[in-house]
Amino acid sequence: MLDDILDYVENIRERPVWQPMTPAARSRLQAPLPCNPSELGAIHAEFMRDVLPYASGNVHPGFMGWAQGGGNVAGLLAEMLAAGLNANLGGRDHAPIAVEEQVAGWMRKLFGFPETSAGLFVTGTSMANLMGVLAARTLALGRDVRRSGIAACPQKLTAYASAASHGSVAKAMDMAGIGSDALRLIPTDGHHRISVTALEAAITADRQAGRTPFLLIGNAGTVDIGAIDALDSLARLAGHEGLWFHVDGACGALGILAPDLAPLLAGIQEADSIAFDFHKWGQVPYDAGFFLARDRAQLGATFSSHGSYLRREGRGLAGGAFWPCDFGPDLSRGFRALKTWFTLKAHGSQALGESISHTCRVARHLEARIAETPELELLAPVQLNIVCYRYRATNADELNAELVADLHESGLVAPSVTILDGRVAIRAAILNHRTTFSDADALVEATLAFGEARTNPLAA
Numbered sequence: 001m002l003d004d005i006l007d008y009v010e011n012i013r014e015r016p017v018w019q020p021m022t023p024a025a026r027s028r029l030q031a032p033l034p035c036n037p038s039e040l041g042a043i044h045a046e047f048m049r050d051v052l053p054y055a056s057g058n059v060h061p062g063f064m065g066w067a068q069g070g071g072n073v074a075g076l077l078a079e080m081l082a083a084g085l086n087a088n089l090g091g092r093d094h095a096p097i098a099v100e101e102q103v104a105g106w107m108r109k110l111f112g113f114p115e116t117s118a119g120l121f122v123t124g125t126s127m128a129n130l131m132g133v134l135a136a137r138t139l140a141l142g143r144d145v146r147r148s149g150i151a152a153c154p155q156k157l158t159a160y161a162s163a164a165s166h167g168s169v170a171k172a173m174d175m176a177g178i179g180s181d182a183l184r185l186i187p188t189d190g191h192h193r194i195s196v197t198a199l200e201a202a203i204t205a206d207r208q209a210g211r212t213p214f215l216l217i218g219n220a221g222t223v224d225i226g227a228i229d230a231l232d233s234l235a236r237l238a239g240h241e242g243l244w245f246h247v248d249g250a251c252g253a254l255g256i257l258a259p260d261l262a263p264l265l266a267g268i269q270e271a272d273s274i275a276f277d278f279h280k281w282g283q284v285p286y287d288a289g290f291f292l293a294r295d296r297a298q299l300g301a302t303f304s305s306h307g308s309y310l311r312r313e314g315r316g317l318a319g320g321a322f323w324p325c326d327f328g329p330d331l332s333r334g335f336r337a338l339k340t341w342f343t344l345k346a347h348g349s350q351a352l353g354e355s356i357s358h359t360c361r362v363a364r365h366l367e368a369r370i371a372e373t374p375e376l377e378l379l380a381p382v383q384l385n386i387v388c389y390r391y392r393a394t395n396a397d398e399l400n401a402e403l404v405a406d407l408h409e410s411g412l413v414a415p416s417v418t419i420l421d422g423r424v425a426i427r428a429a430i431l432n433h434r435t436t437f438s439d440a441d442a443l444v445e446a447t448l449a450f451g452e453a454r455t456n457p458l459a460a
């Protein structure tokens, strides 16, 4: 099994990025619950036949869709070790917790957070954004809101984020019971950064209407085009207005590892909380989201709840100072820290930062190729690692959506689709450390070939 999966990673270029499942494979994966045991070797053979060839392809250097990391072998091996230990990181006194605390300590230093901060692994930034909303709510309304619920509070909370924010922010407001209507989506400038003037006006208007602004969410790498808000201005404004300042840095926050990108993140060290994903730019295998909060006590006030079956003791296994279950929604938690610890140790922060810079260079190369190709049109300024463009045509919206499906089905490259200013865009997000300049060239050439075939079938 180990040989097969290492071969898969090593020889990934020989495979299509993605291919649809065959009907036979799909129907075998709908077979009922087995009653009798099977040989492990036979199950592995089924995996090799029905699962591995039809993965989504984000290990492949031609994968440029959405915002997905490529993983790495050190992380792969660590996952195997973690599964063998079968550690539960809800709490208690054992080394896996110390590993998670060590990674949290590294992140605290990296983001310039104080010793009194706390960090923990979660599934992903969607969950970390929810934790940010909940911590901010508890601070704004007091700890009693955890008993009484939002409905018992007279305050009408409002939160602020740019119109370019990820959908998980509105979803977090919804799941927190505050409602997504209470999230003000503030207009952005031509570079998709939040307009601070519009933001100030919205806060003032809400205060005048008797509402209670409580939370400001800044973007460090918007999902559409990788824009980074002016985090230092937002930090100042949040301080001045008494708002919790949360940064959605799902993809972009780890740019702090890259000396050429770190200055763009200035102000992130002032945040009350940061959400980011090791499974994106950090190249750790899924899933490995992270939540970092400046005030450990406030995080505890938001999430701790002691059942008698979780009694803490002064010594023995039920000891231990840091029980992550007190600082987040989960009780049982896997050992996500180990694959992250392995990845950080195996490559070091410098090489990881270099791989992040590399993906931005590939994006700029792609931008230059598009700019010099008359059939193609760039739809947004490239700020980080994301390029949005399209094939020029009269029916460009329909055509470009079809082109992306053509590209997927070709197995050559896999960008995704987004809508920018009402226009369908082909979106290439370069996150995979394996992606090279020639993969960007392949995307341009394949777009041209399919675009030509669809607009001028006779020439094809």
Ligand SMILES: *Cc1c(COP(=O)(O)O)cnc(C)c1O
Binding pocket: 067, 123, 124, 125, 126, 127, 166, 168, 221, 222, 223, 248, 249, 250, 251, 277, 289
């Ligand atoms: C990916 C992403 C998210 C969601 O993160 P998950 O790890 O998928 O839950 C949130 N915000 C931004 C900006 C993202 O890119």
